[in-house]
Amino acid sequence: MGFHAKEFSYTSWEYETQTKTASATGTVERPPLPHDESDNADTRAPFEKLPVEIYDQIFSYLIPQEPQSGYKRRNGDLSAVLKASRTLYAATLFTIFQNAMFPHSPVYSKFLEQITNHPVLGGMVRRMDFSQYTSVGLGRTGRMNMEMQNLTAKTLTKGLRATGNLREFLAQEALGPDIDASVLEELFFTLPLLEAVDFCGASASRFKEAFTEVMHPWNPKLPESFPVQRLSLHECTTLATSVFTAILPRLPNLTHLDLSHTQVTDSALMSIPATANITHLSLSKCARLKGENVVTFLLEHPAVRNLKVLNLHYDASRYRLLSAVDVEDLLPNLPKSLVSLNLTGASISSEHMPMLLPLVSRLEELSLGHTELAMEDINTFFAPQWKSNLRYLDLTGISAVSPNALHFSTGAILPQDTTLQVLELSEKNVTGCAKLHATKACGWSEQSYGRRSWLVKSNTHDDGERPWKMGSKKWGNRKIPCNFGEVGGIYAYYGLAK
Template identity: 45%
Template sequence: MESVTPPASSQQKPALSRFTTAPACDIPPQDHSRDSSPHSTHSSDSHSRSSSVRRPSFGSIKEDVTGIAQSFVDTQPPPSPQDGTASSATTIDMQQTPDFCCPCGGFLGWKQIRLGGRSLSKSYSDLHLLGRSHSRGWAWETPSLRPGLKANEEREKKQEPGRASLERLPAEVLDQIISNLALDIPPNGYTPRNMDLISCLLTSKTLHSATLSVLYRNITIPHSVIFSKALNHISHYPALGTLVRRLDFSHFTSVGLGRTKQMNVEIQNLTAKTLLQCLELLPNLKECLLQEHVEDDISAAIVRKLLTGLPNLRAVDFCGCSSHGFSANFLEALTEGPGLPPALPMLKRVSLHECSSLSAAAFEVLLPRLVNLTHLDVAHTQITEAALFSIPHTARITHLNLSRCTRLTGPKIVEFLTTHPAVSHSLVYLNLLADVSRYRLLDSEDVTALLPKLPSSLRSLNLGGAKITSEHVPALIPLTKHLEELGLGSADLSINDLNSFFVPPRPSGEGKTQQTWTPPALHYLDLTKVPQITLTAIFNTNTCLLISSKSHPLEVLEFSDKIITPLGERTKSGKSKIGWAVRELGRRGWFVREPAPDVQRRADDGSRWWKMGARWWGMRKIPVAVGDVGGLYGHYMFKK
C-alpha cells in the first residue's frame, strides 16, 4: 500500500489530522479571557464568536460510565436565538475558562525554550535550570525523584531513533495499545477530539504510521463542517481513505451551529453529491451508520453504492429514515437500473429501524439476497410475512427486532421463529414488543406455542403486549435460567407469579424430593402496564420479592409513568431507604438497585458481547457496529 503520511504541514494542524471537534486554533483569544465578568455586557458580535465554536451534537444521549445502571447524559438543544437573555447566558457560559490546557499555535516544543539566556532546552530536566530550580526541584516531586547530576548524565546517552522499547513492539500490539486512545463519541465543551492521537502522530515515525490506521479507522461526523473537512482532507490524500472502516453519522445534527435549515441548504457541505463522493473514496468501508438527519441526502445512487459498490461492507444502518423521498430512492435502487446481484454475501447486519414509510416491496427484494444475515432490525416497518420467510436458510440470525410491525400476525411469526433455519436455533436477542392500544401480535395460544421452542442461546426476550397469563409461568421459568432481559409489558401476572422466578417451588407432596434449583439469570425485567404492579405491592417485601435481596441478580425494573412518578417522589423525600433509585429518560423510567457497600460482589457494568458496546439494560434498537452508545442511536435505544 502506498504511503499515507501527510506532509509535515498537515500534521501540525489537528483540524486536518482528524477533523477535530474543537481545535484550539478555532477558538478566538477573547473567548478565553479570564477577565470577562458574568455581569458585563456583550456586543452583538459575541453571538457570531460563540456560534463559530465547534460544539457537540445536541439532543443526543450517551451512557454515563460513572453512575449506576441506566445512568445517561442527555444533552439539550441550545436556547432560541430570539431569546436575548438565554442567548446571552449561553455566550457567557461558552466564555468560561475551559477545563484543559493546550499550547498555542506558535508553540514549537519543550526543546525550544531558552534557559535564562543560555542554550536551548534539550530535555525536560533542563527546565530545572530556570530560576536555579536545580537546587529545589519541582514542587510536586519527591526528593528521591528529583533529577540529579547522575540522571542528567544518563539522559545524555542518546538512544538511536526508532529503537525505544515501545517502537520495537509488533505492529499488531501497537495498534491495540493506540486504539485505547481513540474516542468514538464527540466530546463536550471545548475539549478537542483525539488530541492524544494527534500527539502520537508527532512523536516518532514508527508511532506516526501506527497511529494513522487508528486515527482514520472510524470517522464520526457530528455536523456538516466536520464532514467537509474530512472529505477535503481525504480528497487531497486518497490513500487515507483506504484506512477507513466505519463512517458514522449517528451523532450528526445541525442543531447548535447557529444556522437555519435554509442556511444549511445554501452551504452545501453535506449533499447527496458530496456523500457519494465520500463513499467513492472509501473502498474498504465495512460499516456505514446513517440516520434520519441525513435522510434527504441519501439518493438512489448512494443506496446502490452501499449495496453493490463496496465489496467489504458488512453493516448498514438507516435508523429513522422515514421520509417519502428516502423510501422512493431506496426502492429505486433495489428495482431499477442495473439491479442487485442474486446474493449479497458480505452484508451481515442491516438496520431499517423506524423506516416506517419504506414499502413492503423493498423488504421482499432485499431480504432474499442476505445469505449471511446475522442482525436484522425492522422495528416499526411495513415488513410482511412473505419477506421474513424469504430470508435464505443459510442465514444465522442472532439479533432480530420485529417490534410494532403491524403487518405481521401471531401464528405466522410463531411458525417463522420455530421452523425457519435462520432463526430457530441461533437467536440471542428477540424483540416482539407490540402496542396493545393498536394491535396485539401474540395471543395466548401463540405464546403457548412459542415459549417451549425458544432456543437456550436467547439472552434478551421482549414479549411486551403479548397475552401472557399465569398459565404461561411454568414455560417462562425455564427461560429465566438463561435470559438476562425479559419484557413482560401488559402481562396479566400476579405478584406470586413473578415471585416464582426467584425462589424454588415448594414440594408438591410428601415423600417427593425437591429438584435442584437453578437461580435465575435475570438482570432486567420490564413490567410496564402490568395491572397487578402497584406502589403498595412493590414495597410489601413480605409478599413481593422484586426489590428484596432474594431477587439477585435482578438490578433494573422498568415501570410505566403511573408507577415511576410516585416512586421518584418517594425516593427523593427520603421516606424509604431500600437501596433502589429512580432513573428516567424520555418516555421510559427504571427502578434501579444501588450497589450495597457492605456486600462484596464483582463489579458488573452491564457489558455483554451481544449488546455490542451498550452497557445498560432494555435496549430497543439493535446496534450493527460495536461501539459506545450515543447520539440518535442512543435516543432510539433507550429513550423511546
C-alpha cells in the first residue's frame, strides 16, 4: 500500500469521524455511504446504490498483490475510483485500508498520519503487511533513515493502538530493529481480534531482547491466552527457549505454526493446548528437538490430529532428526488429512517403501531429499496400482537420481503421463536434464530460484491453487503461510529460494 497522503485528505470523509469498535462477533460497522441530503430525491447513479458488499467484491480485483518496483505510485486504479464520486470515495476507502502494505517507511508515515487524523480509518485496517518492507533506497543511508523517524518502535506502537480491529500483522527481518517490548505488548496484549502474526527471519538484538522480556514465563503481565491462530517464527534463530515455553501454552486456537530453525524444545511443543487444531506445522532445522519425542508429539498430541502440511526438513550433514526407527513409527500413523509431507534428511531407505507407497494416493507434495532411496523405488511411486496423486516431488541430493535415470530407467518418471507437475532436483541434475532433447519433448522445462531448481511440467490444466495453500499457486513452499494470498517479498525468498 503506497499512497500520497493528500489523496486521502478530502473533507468529504469528515462526514464520519467516530472510532468504530468491534462487536462480539469480531466485525466492525461500516460507515454509511453518503448521499446529497439537500434534496429528498436520490440523485445517485444506479451503480452508486449497490450494497457495500458488492463494492467490496468489485474493488478487490483492483488491489495489487505485490507493490510495484521502485517508488512508483501504487493503488492507482483505486485512487482513480476515489475521485469518481463521494459515494464511491467512501466505499473504496475500506478496500484500500483493510490490507495496508508498507514497502518503505515513508508509506507507513503517511498511513499513520491518516489513521491518526481520521480514527475511523484505523478501525478499517485488518492487515498490516511489512513483508515487502525495506529500509534501503532513495539514496539514503541507514543513519538517515533512523533520523527521519518514519518507522520506529514508537510510531509502530502508535499505529497498533490506532488499529483496534487488526487481524494480521506480517513482519520480517528488516523490521526486527524496530520491534521493542512496547510493540510486542501492544500486539499480543491489547488486540482482541488478532489472528495471525509473522516475524519471518527476525533476529536483531533488539527483537530478541524484546521477546525475552515480554514472553518470559514469569512475566506478570502475560495473559492466560492469546487469540492468535497463525504464528510464524520462521528463522527467528536468536529467540531463547524461554520464549517458546511462555508463548506456546497460551495459544488455544492455534491452526498454523512455523518454528523452523528456532530453539524450540520438546517440552514446549508438548505444552501446546489440547484445544488447538494445527493443520500446518513446520519444525524444520530445530536442533534442540529429538526425533523420538517429535514422533511422540505427532502421534499422541490431540492438537495435531488433523494435520494437512508437515515440514520436517533437516540438513542431514548437520543434524538428522528422524532415525530409521523413528520413520518406521511415524509413516504408518500419519493423519489421513495430510496432503504435504517433507521428510528431507530423514533416514529413509528402500526398507521403508512399503510404508511410503500407501501415502502417494493422498499426498500432493512429498519431499524425500537426501535419503537413500534407489531409482527403482522412486519410479514405483507412479506405478498404476498405487494411484499416485503427487503434484510435487523433491528428490534433491539422492545419489541414485541422474538425468539418464529419470528418462531411461525402467518406469522412468519424466516420460510418463502422471499427475506430477513439479520435480525438484539439484541444480546439476536440472541442468543435465535441460540439455537432453527428451526432457523438452516430454513437456518439461527448467526453472530455478535462489538455491533451488525444478523441472516444471508445461501445458497442465491445473493452476496449482489449493485451499490448504491459502491463496498461493506455487508448489514446494517451505514456509508456513500466515495470510491468504500469493507468496511474495521476503516470504517467497524464505519459502521458495532457500
